[in-house]
Amino acid sequence: MKNKNIGFNSKLIHGGEFNDALGSATVPIYQTSTFKFNSAEHGAACFAGESDGYIYTRIGNPTIHALETLLAELENGFGGIATSSGMGAVNTVYGAMLSQGDHIISSAAVYGPSRVVLETYYKKFGIDSSFVNTADIEEVRRAIRPETKLLYIETPSNPTIEITDLKACCELAHEFGIAVAVDNTFCSPYLQRPLELGADIVLHSLTKFINGHADIVGGVVVAKDEALYKKLRSVMVTLGFNMDPHQAYLVIRGVKTLSIRIDRAQESAMKIATYLENHPKISWVRFPGLVSHPQHELAKTQMDGFGSMISFELKGGIEAGRKLMNSVQMAILAVSLGGVETLIQHPASMTHSKVSAEGKEKAGITDGLVRYSVGIEDVADLIADLEQALEKS
Numbered sequence: 243m244k245n246k247n248i249g250f251n252s253k254l255i256h257g258g259e260f261n262d263a264l265g266s267a268t269v270p271i272y273q274t275s276t277f278k279f280n281s282a283e284h285g286a287a288c289f290a291g292e293s294d295g296y297i298y299t300r301i302g303n304p305t306i307h308a309l310e311t312l313l314a315e316l317e318n319g320f321g322g323i324a325t326s327s328g329m330g331a332v333n334t335v336y337g338a339m340l341s342q343g344d345h346i347i348s349s350a351a352v353y354g355p356s357r358v359v360l361e362t363y364y365k366k367f368g369i370d371s372s373f374v375n376t377a378d379i380e381e382v383r384r385a386i387r388p389e390t391k392l393l394y395i396e397t398p399s400n401p402t403i404e405i406t407d408l409k410a411c412c413e414l415a416h417e418f419g420i421a422v423a424v425d426n427t428f429c430s431p432y433l434q435r436p437l438e439l440g441a442d443i444v445l446h447s448l449t450k451f452i453n454g455h456a457d458i459v460g461g462v463v464v465a466k467d468e469a470l471y472k473k474l475r476s477v478m479v480t481l482g483f484n485m486d487p488h489q490a491y492l493v494i495r496g497v498k499t500l501s502i503r504i505d506r507a508q509e510s511a512m513k514i515a516t517y518l519e520n521h522p523k524i525s526w527v528r529f530p531g532l533v534s535h536p537q538h539e540l541a542k543t544q545m546d547g548f549g550s551m552i553s554f555e556l557k558g559g560i561e562a563g564r565k566l567m568n569s570v571q572m573a574i575l576a577v578s579l580g581g582v583e584t585l586i587q588h589p590a591s592m593t594h595s596k597v598s599a600e601g602k603e604k605a606g607i608t609d610g611l612v613r614y615s616v617g618i619e620d621v622a623d624l625i626a627d628l629e630q631a632l633e634k635s
């Protein structure tokens with residue numbers, strides 16, 4: 243890694259490996275499925291891994307490689323593996339780390355499909371899973387079995403914004419020879435670097451903060467060492483989870499402004515969370531930057547900032563939630579998060595409407611819960627928008 247000693251913001255602009263014979267200032271899109279060998283010997287050397295030459299885009303491509311090496315530098319890992327979606331990254335991790343008879347412990351409040359795929363497909367192949375509140379380390383300890391191979395953590399959790407102590411969880415897991423993977427989507431490496439806290443693998447949905455412009459779907463896995471990197475990469479290549487070069491180009495473009503986007507969004511989020519906490523129609527607000535957050539102190543030590551995801555509870559329940567969704571004018575009523583535009587979502591009537599009452603209770607989804615992803619608009623406009631919408635709710 244040539245840029246090891248430069249700062250995070252400089253890495254965003256100058257990081258990653260890319261050599262272009264024509265001296266292009268930005269990384270071009272290598273829109274090709276296959277690559278020409280110079281000779282039979284060169285082709286043989288590429289296949290034997292004795293030459294860095296490219297073979298075929300599912301296996302590797304210069305545009306994708308530039309993104310993978312950049313993201314590995316940002317997370318302080320050995321190497322990155324880009325995937326077609328965040329779920330491609332999740333399944334690359336599960337596929338590489340779990341075999342028949344193995345057991346995985348996961349945060350209960352993970353991204354929905356990350357849990358569903360374990361309970362359906364992986365169960366079919368004899369892999370068992372436990373979902374616990376990883377914010378409570380004793381719950382993690384109690385779930386450990388001799389066949390446990392992976393501890394899978396999401397922090398802050400979605401949509402409950404609970405914080406898991408990564409350092410403590412990694413120490414516990416490693417005591418039992420269990421690998422730790424962290425879905426770092428909600429923070430991005432600008433705010434949290436799990437590998438530095440002891441994790442073995444970090445993954446992202448690039449769709450969210452890293453790309454940040456709501457125009458692509460993508461994912462990445464970053465491994466701490468070469469052995470893990472090779473194991474993960476072979477799953478991506480053989481199961482065909484690869485990213486495409488055009489997607490990679492857009493993420494390279496989007497990630498350059500990661501820190502300035504997050505700086506603006508989290509400054510606004512602090513103001514909006516404080517405004518909401520003082521609103522008479524709201525019973526509570528979850529935002530790690532508020533002193534009222536139960537893990538505010540842990541968030542301060544583990545994260546370099548509090549991010550821009552806010553959850554809050556409307557006193558008026560499901561009806562107030564529906565009214566708020568229909569009354570906002572600037573915030574976009576949509577799932578996803580981490581983009582330049584502010585998004586609002588009401589899990590009880592939208593993403594979790596088909597989940598049983600018991601399932602919702604376990605995941606902390608109450609009827610009046612609203613999830614708000616703060617964008618980079620003027621904060622005064624966002625607050626005015628919430629003010630007029632709350633009046634009608």
Ligand SMILES: *Cc1c(COP(=O)(O)O)cnc(C)c1O
Binds near residue numbers: 327356400428446449
């Ligand atoms: C969106 C998301 C995913 C899945 O990513 P896709 O790009 O939609 O496949 C995984 N984890 C978290 C935390 C997410 O927010």
